[in-house]
Amino acid sequence: MSQAKKVHRGSxxxxxxxxxxxxxxxxxxxxxxxxxxxxxxxxxxxPHSQMPSESQMMNLFSVSRITIRQALGDLQKEGLIFKVMGKGSFVAKPKAFQSLSRLQGFGEAMSPSGYETYSLLMSARETEASIVVAQQFSIKPGTQVFEIQRLRYLNREPISVDVSYFPIDIGRRLVQEDLAARDIFVILENDFDLNLTHADLQIEAICADESLARHLGIAEGSPLLRMERMTYAGDVPVDFEFLYYRGDAFQYRLRIDRS
Structure with a gap:
């Protein structure tokens, strides 16, 4: 049976x-x-299968071409399909997602769903805290902090760039650990005996600059999800991060109850 015949025909x-x-x-x-x-x-x-052609859908649904194009246009806006010039419409790969209802590291969140995760350590260094970083840690700008930059992979494809800041003593210890295979949250809790309790976060949509686009293998100007997250051990701030996720491949989900 051809792909086109999968859609039930009807007047x-x-x-x-x-x-x-x-x-x-x-x-x-x-x-x-x-x-x-x-x-x-x-x-x-x-995913990646070809949809019936516009002409086939016109016959299947007994409607005009403009009606079919409106339907396909809506699906493309939702990210469910993508179009290839001269070839037609194809089903997009489903986006991976992470729930925001729990404080989890990337690997912790992805592994139960069967995803393979890996991190490439791009840089690890002591640096002066910017105004933003200093405000998060309640320290003076210019105070030394430890910065770790990682490129995160999901099923061997780059998915995010993570830029994390830590107090000097924690950062110096972290860089000695296996940051390629282990989540920092897991290391902080299991190896450093820190009780991570909560995090403050905010999310916004941005466009990828040249550097982020190059690392993530996408076009400059592509949509990204940018998260700022400060994680606490008790009331002590221990991990401030800028997380840049590919908008075409990842999403966050949150359940909100009305009491």
């Missing part, structure tokens, strides 16, 4: 197996988008 003017009908108050392109979205999410169209 746009009647009730059909696809559920697409002109009788519904929901616009046709929205109905078609939902049919295709379900089939992408349930694995009918696996």
């Amino acid at each position: 746009a003017g009647d009730g059909s197996a696809s559920g697409v009908t002109a009788i519904s108050p929901v616009p046709l392109h929205t109905q078609i988008r939902e049919v295709l979205r379900r089939q992408i999410l349930d694995g009918t169209y696996p």
Whole structure:
């Protein structure tokens, strides 16, 4: 059976197996988008598989080309598909995600889902605290802190650049550890006997500059998720980080309860 035949055919003017009908108050392109979205999410169209052509979908749903293009355009905006010039539409690889409901290191969060993680240590040095870093640690600007920069990999693809700052004594000890294979959180707790209790964080969307784009293997100006996170052991700040995640491959999730 061809890929195109996976979409149930039905007239746009009647009730059909696809559920697409002109009788519904929901616009046709929205109905078609939902049919295709379900089939992408349930694995009918696996990652990197090719979607039916626009002409095939026009016949399958008995609608105009502009209606199909509207549906595909919505799916592309959601990141569920991508288009290749002259070849058509393809299913995008699902984004990895990390829940923000728990304080976890990257490897801790990814391993239970079967992801392979690895870190490349780019630099480790003593440096003077900037105004931002000094404010986080409640120290004077110019005070010596320890900076560690890592390139994080997920399934052997670069996923983030992490720039972390520590008090001098902690940083000097950390650089002696296996930072390629172990999460810093795990080292702080298991090896340094620090009880990590909570973190303050903020997230914003930015565009990749030349350096970040080069390290992450993406085009300059590509979207990134930038997180600032200060982690505490009790009430003592121990780890301040700037985390830059690829917007096309990673997302954060958070459950919010209404009491």
